[in-house]
Amino acid sequence: MVTLAEVAQHAGVSASTVSYVLSGKRSISMSTRERVERSIQQLGYHPNAGARALASSRSNIIALMVPLRTDMYVPVMMEIAIAVATTARTHGYDVLLLTGEEGPTAVRRIAGSSLADAMILMDVELQDERLPLLRETDRAAVLIGLPADTDGLTCVDLDFEATGALCVEHLAGLGHREIAVIGEAAAVYERHTGFAERTVDGVRAKAQEAGVRVLHRSCEGGYAAMAQTLARISDERPGTSGFIVQNEAAVEPLLNLLRQQGRAVPEDVSVVAICPEQVASQASVRLTSVAIPAQEMGRRAVEQVVAKLGGRGTDEVELLAPELTVRASSGPAPLG
Amino acid sequence: MVTLAEVAQHAGVSASTVSYVLSGKRSISMSTRERVERSIQQLGYHPNAGARALASSRSNIIALMVPLRTDMYVPVMMEIAIAVATTARTHGYDVLLLTGEEGPTAVRRIAGSSLADAMILMDVELQDERLPLLRETDRAAVLIGLPADTDGLTCVDLDFEATGALCVEHLAGLGHREIAVIGEAAAVYERHTGFAERTVDGVRAKAQEAGVRVLHRSCEGGYAAMAQTLARISDERPGTSGFIVQNEAAVEPLLNLLRQQGRAVPEDVSVVAICPEQVASQASVRLTSVAIPAQEMGRRAVEQVVAKLGGRGTDEVELLAPELTVRASSGPAPLG
DNA sequence: AGGCGGTGTCGAAGCGCTTCGACACGGTTG
DNA sequence: CAACCGTGTCGAAGCGCTTCGACACCGCCT
Missing domain, CATH: 3.40.50.2300 (Response regulator)
Structure with a gap:
């Protein structure tokens, strides 16, 4: 595995400079930036996820809890999951797949281990067991679905x-x-x-x-x-x-x-x-x-979560407006 | 966040001892083990995933690549994904959800960043673009499905x-x-x-x-x-x-x-x-x-991957035997 | 009694990265 | 012309954990 240090050496700069090129958190002159980027290309460097997570205390991972049961709404769930995964990628996040099986414990485990920066919960019940834990942690979270008490929670759902x-x-x-x-x-x-x-x-x-x-x-x-x-x-x-x-x-x-x-x-x-x-x-x-609107729900959930992680978060309930498409199964009521 | 060091201090032992209690890689006396475990409980300690991954160079994450299209076999895919996630958990692994969208790049990214210890690929095509990359990396991998050339690959599928x-x-x-x-x-x-x-x-x-x-x-x-x-x-x-x-x-x-x-x-x-x-x-x-047998396929794939990670791996194709269930839609052919 | 191996514990050295403060340099400004 | 500022770069200190070698201690054998 190629490390940051090797890239730095190859480019003739210090490790921190390479890091700043990567993160863009400090200005870098055109010339060194290009030199560093060339070295990265040539050596085929990929930052080590663990090291990055440790140093920055952000894993760039969003946890997604999907329901365990596969008896209803499977295509919807799948579509949401896939939308979450692809949208997350466009924001630089990966998605960790958790099943409902572990239940509330999973929330604690993920938050405690800093494995994920944020969570998206699906299949939310009115009195969801996971919510108390969620409120305790400082982890960003978004629910897909609406619990009874949405106070301090961000939710996305169809209206x-x-x-x-x-x-x-x-x-x-x-x-x-x-x-x-x-x-x-x-x-x-x-x-x-x-x-x-x-x-x-x-x-x-x-x-x-x-x-x-x-x-x-x-x-x-x-x-x-x-x-x-x-x-x-x-x-x-x-x-x-x-x-x-x-x-x-x-x-x-x-x-x-x-x-x-x-x-x-x-x-x-x-x-x-x-x-x-x-x-x-x-x-x-x-x-x-x-x-x-499964895709839309997944997409919005990720966008909300990313906004929260970026500090631009709002705790609010976002209800998507329904759209009715007229097809062949409805018509005028038969006369009297 | 509670750290290993804090647990160690609380239990009156060194950090390494706590680590060994957790991993079981060295023998620990009954008394200190219990003391440490009690401290872990009391403080609500959860190991930091990033630090662990960095130090041990194993993330305890399995990446699962699911197909992007949601037009066919959705319930099957979902069932496999869920079986993978739950089985992985029983072996101490979490699952990272990747969509086909990124394609072969994802393989490189995951392998390069050490984000996951292993990969499970679904929706394998006969001449799959991801396979060359997979063969290059030293990462453990299992395919659900059968490509044309299975040489050096581990595959699970229905026969x-x-x-x-x-x-x-x-x-x-x-x-x-x-x-x-x-x-x-x-x-x-x-x-x-x-x-x-x-x-x-x-x-x-x-x-x-x-x-x-x-x-x-x-x-x-x-x-x-x-x-x-x-x-x-x-x-x-x-x-x-x-x-x-x-x-x-x-x-x-x-x-x-x-x-x-x-x-x-x-x-x-x-x-x-x-x-x-x-x-x-x-x-x-x-x-x-x-x-x-979606569940079975997901389960077996994880078991194979875990075996590989444990060094007990074998590169082999495992075909699950089909089972026919007779119900009401088949009967004797009509006469003449 | 002296030496030996086994067991349980510790200290220290990293793993690869981010980030903070320091600093050198050239260009402004009063 | 000196004091000043912004820009670009570096060094070093960790982040929290694993793991290796060292070592102290105990009981055993000869």
């Missing part, structure tokens, strides 16, 4: 309330008077991950405003569960003509079952999904949907 | 040839004489990722042995593409009664289209999928399938 409202607005605008929300699995609500509840809140508020009736039912993924959920909805609210689906695993079953029942989409019933673009555009009926 | 053969064996055993393979998108074959080709090779070999005719067609995801592919197959081989699908995004479209055409599964046609368990068990017909 799920607005999302719910937007879906209702769209359906109401098309004349639908009875709407059903097919939500995530019951476990998601029990875990209090927040986003699901917030969506429903947004739906309810807007529905009241628009004079629309709403029924909300959770739904496990798969066909059997969907069939049951759908039956219950038909039972309780036979007049339902609009569906809002927030559950990737329920989308295709829903469309299939409606088809089997001879209810045409969008002529008889309209469906609006809250899901990644890909799911919406590849479904058997191209779905009118509000996309989950 | 896709055996997988293809297994599918044929199952269908042939049920009396199917004409089989169609619905493969990945054409781009996958062009990129020469290997696994797709190997599957087809396995299929062909077994088919010849079993006296079965095989037609192989690539297929983009989605309904339109599937409809087209299916039409071509019906055209060229109207007698086809068995399908092998190796494309997550094609599974549901295929089942739907068959249904629309009035061809019952499994009475009229049988379908065998090569896909993650979850997809197979949640599809609209529970699919007979060969699972992609």
Whole structure:
């Protein structure tokens, strides 16, 4: 391995000069800068990460805690993770991948060992166990998701309330008077991950405003569960003509079952999904949907974290505005 | 931050003794060990990662390069990544997440900076650009996937040839004489990722042995593409009664289209999928399938890498044996 | 009793980098 | 012309840890 000292010798300058060329923290004359840079090239020098971290007490690493479970929102999580990794690189950071498995301990371990300069937490619950620890440390952190108490925390998330409202607005605008929300699995609500509840809140508020009736039912993924959920909805609210689906695993079953029942989409019933673009555009009926802006969320989280590390940080909640894309699954409500 | 020196002072021993307690590299008397451990607890000491890396020239970090594209095999990739992260932790390693974006440069950067002790590469192509660099460095590495030349490389992958053969064996055993393979998108074959080709090779070999005719067609995801592919197959081989699908995004479209055409599964046609368990068990017909053992692959890759770092390494290709699970989508071929 | 090996502990020397204060030099300024 | 300033460079002191060789001590053997 080539060291700083070797580069310095090769360029005929002192080690500190090389360091300053690299960091740009002091002005360096054009001539020596060029000489040093040439030496770096020629010798194929790469700064030793450990030494740098030790001396500067900054590792240039951002830790990303992803949920352990791979049962829901996998593509979204993956997309966020990848966006985080690539965005981090453009800011000179690498990303350390932590799974939820270790739980709160991981926060302590990472902060304690100075392994990472900052953390990004995904899959945040309303009462998240990691938050107390996070508040204790001086490490910069950003949450993707919204806990109950956001005090002193920086959060990035889709504005799920607005999302719910937007879906209702769209359906109401098309004349639908009875709407059903097919939500995530019951476990998601029990875990209090927040986003699901917030969506429903947004739906309810807007529905009241628009004079629309709403029924909300959770739904496990798969066909059997969907069939049951759908039956219950038909039972309780036979007049339902609009569906809002927030559950990737329920989308295709829903469309299939409606088809089997001879209810045409969008002529008889309209469906609006809250899901990644890909799911919406590849479904058997191209779905009118509000996309989950995974990339944007990952990108913004990193930018916030980098800003904080640069001292330009702000503790604030950033809610991304939802966008509804009209596709083939929604249309005017059938006449009376 | 608490330092080793502070722990030493608190416990009334020297710094080196504390270090030896931590590493276990020299014998320590029961009494001092306990005293030191108590001090560590009380002070909440965590070793500084940078200092440790510098002094020991080992970072206890494994770099994981995941593909940048999020268009295929996302759940599989995610599952592998998570398995890698959790398995790594049980061996005392953390995982650095690199995206394919940086390409071969990342290999150089990581090796040069001593940021990671080892690398695990996913999404390996037959002629992968990263391999020459990998062979140059002395860093331990394991590939998930199989390049054309595995010389001097350690690889872990599902045995896709055996997988293809297994599918044929199952269908042939049920009396199917004409089989169609619905493969990945054409781009996958062009990129020469290997696994797709190997599957087809396995299929062909077994088919010849079993006296079965095989037609192989690539297929983009989605309904339109599937409809087209299916039409071509019906055209060229109207007698086809068995399908092998190796494309997550094609599974549901295929089942739907068959249904629309009035061809019952499994009475009229049988379908065998090569896909993650979850997809197979949640599809609209529970699919007979060969699972992609994502977790196992991630786990084995880490174990290999750790073995290498421990000097017990072997350069060898480890192919995991496929397992076929019979579910509801395959049955006896229709008579005549 | 003297010597020997084993065990447990310590001191000191780095690992490769950053960063602070010092300083030399040439160009301004009063 | 002297005092002054800004610019560019250097030396040295660590950052917190690992690890090597040294050494003190104990019990054992002869």
